[in-house]
Amino acid sequence: MDPQVAQFMALVKAKDPAEPEFHQAVQEVAESIIPFIEENPKYKHAKILERIAEPERVLIFRVPWLDDVGEVQVNRGFRIEMNSAIGPYKGGLRFHPTVNLGILKFLAFEQVFKNSLTTLPMGGGKGGSDFDPKGKSDNEVMRFCQSFMTELCRHIGPNTDVPAGDIGVGGREIGFLYGQYKRIRNEFAGVLTGKGIEWGGSLIRPEATGYGAVYFAEEMLQTQGESLKGKTCIVSGSGNVAQFTTEKINQLGGRVVTISDSTGFIHDPDGINPEKLAYVMDLKNIRRGRIKEYAEKYGCQYHEGERPWNIKGEAAFPSATENEINEADAVKLVGNGCKVISEGANMPSTPNAIGVYEKHKILYGPGKAANAGGVAVSGLEMTQNSMRLPWTRKEVDSRLQQIMKSIHETCVKYGAEKDGFVNYVKGANIGGFVKVADAMLAQGIV
Numbered sequence: 001m002d003p004q005v006a007q008f009m010a011l012v013k014a015k016d017p018a019e020p021e022f023h024q025a026v027q028e029v030a031e032s033i034i035p036f037i038e039e040n041p042k043y044k045h046a047k048i049l050e051r052i053a054e055p056e057r058v059l060i061f062r063v064p065w066l067d068d069v070g071e072v073q074v075n076r077g078f079r080i081e082m083n084s085a086i087g088p089y090k091g092g093l094r095f096h097p098t099v100n101l102g103i104l105k106f107l108a109f110e111q112v113f114k115n116s117l118t119t120l121p122m123g124g125g126k127g128g129s130d131f132d133p134k135g136k137s138d139n140e141v142m143r144f145c146q147s148f149m150t151e152l153c154r155h156i157g158p159n160t161d162v163p164a165g166d167i168g169v170g171g172r173e174i175g176f177l178y179g180q181y182k183r184i185r186n187e188f189a190g191v192l193t194g195k196g197i198e199w200g201g202s203l204i205r206p207e208a209t210g211y212g213a214v215y216f217a218e219e220m221l222q223t224q225g226e227s228l229k230g231k232t233c234i235v236s237g238s239g240n241v242a243q244f245t246t247e248k249i250n251q252l253g254g255r256v257v258t259i260s261d262s263t264g265f266i267h268d269p270d271g272i273n274p275e276k277l278a279y280v281m282d283l284k285n286i287r288r289g290r291i292k293e294y295a296e297k298y299g300c301q302y303h304e305g306e307r308p309w310n311i312k313g314e315a316a317f318p319s320a321t322e323n324e325i326n327e328a329d330a331v332k333l334v335g336n337g338c339k340v341i342s343e344g345a346n347m348p349s350t351p352n353a354i355g356v357y358e359k360h361k362i363l364y365g366p367g368k369a370a371n372a373g374g375v376a377v378s379g380l381e382m383t384q385n386s387m388r389l390p391w392t393r394k395e396v397d398s399r400l401q402q403i404m405k406s407i408h409e410t411c412v413k414y415g416a417e418k419d420g421f422v423n424y425v426k427g428a429n430i431g432g433f434v435k436v437a438d439a440m441l442a443q444g445i446v
């Protein structure tokens with residue numbers, strides 16, 4: 001490791017030793033940014049990197065609620081307000097039993113760079129709870145969301161902090177959260193994104209992260225005169241991001257042969273066509289079942305407890321969770337002829353997996369660039385709420401495509417190497433950093 005990176009990381013780790021995911025995210029950025037800062041000493045003197053790695057504010061609170069048998073349950077709620085240099089804090093809420101402070105800090109840190117890349121005026125934040133919506137009734141989820149928002153509502157606002165969804169937080173949860181905010185604050189404000197279309201939501205917001213990750217893959221492939229048409233694609237996850245990634249790949253003529261959940265993956269060599277995808281959406285969004293049922297219905301293979309990275313394909317779209325591709329998985333993917341990886345999930349590849357992609361010079365779009373379409377359309381939802389004027393599907397989709405194109409151009413601008421290879425990790429990190437860093441310089445030591 002570069003000695004300056006090692007020195008910086010020693011300070012970060014000493015402050016919060018028990019946050020490995022946060023260390024991982026910060027180190028990846030530091031490796032790109034420290035050499036850049038050396039060439040641009042104004043950032044070094046103002047200690048911008050040290051300040052960016054420290055949240056502006058961290059909120060931790062108790063979330064008590066009553067389950068269906070009348071027993072009291074207690075969860076922990078969090079909101080990390082990471083950086084507001086270029087706009088109100090913006091970033092999703094995650095409800096999952098693995099949620100802890102370090103995971104949310106990694107997500108909030110990534111969000112600062114991602115939001116900057118979108119070209120829209122949004123700062124970075126993230127929040128959530130260790131509450132597990134799986135196996136809970138709708139009424140239990142509602143009571144939890146109401147208790148969570150009873151505390152959160154005093155910290156957020158359309159010009160302060162605007163949360164959205166993430167793992168375990170979809171349309172149902174956003175509805176319950178919004179209802180409680182409105183009831184307590186007595187205002188119909190654009191304080192959450194991912195809202196229903198009838199009450200302030202934007203068209204294309206549910207689709208945006210998946211669609212954006214596919215648009216980004218197309219941009220990367222175009223640099224080599226290729227496209228997704230006719231390509232076999234490996235997708236992980238079967239939630240919001242995986243579903244709309246699959247939909248867009250189908251529309252562009254590719255074939256998705258895998259999807260997964262936390263218990264295993266299915267392999268359907270014929271492809272998950274629109275009819276089968278509609279089944280997945282009903283299974284996961286309405287019936288809240290397991291992906292294994294897909295294999296039983298369509299007679300294909302189900303691999304219990306495994307991830308799909310040993311299946312042959314030319315494109316991969318990790319869309320489940322962090323660190324889901326390790327070095328051995330990356331070796332399998334590359335060995336099987338994978339040419340492009342576009343990350344719908346946040347930090348799904350371990351540092352060693354990224355090393356494999358870089359060694360083989362494959363097209364690799366890191367999450368903070370490739371999955372920025374979701375927050376970009378959240379930003380467009382905020383604009384529409386401020387104007388009190390909804391845009392058409394076509395209008396939002398064309399803005400989304402334009403934003404993904406612009407993020408790609410920024411990555412090329414800061415990440416192109418002498419031999420023509422584009423290091424998208426470096427490009428996204430520096431491209432995201434510059435705007436936030438310049439705003440911080442202009443605003444003084446705050």
Ligand code: NDP
Nearest residue numbers: 166167168209237238239240241261262320321345346374
């Ligand atoms: P969902 O809750 O809709 O779906 C998550 C999917 O990933 C489910 O299939 C889930 O399986 C699986 N999964 C979750 N945790 C694990 C785990 N520990 N191991 C294996 N599988 C797991 O979430 P999203 O689709 O919204 O989010 C997926 C990823 O995309 C996350 O990394 C998120 O941060 C990222 N992202 C999401 C955005 C959005 O707009 N929603 C925006 C940008 C990034 P199961 O059903 O078994 O839990």
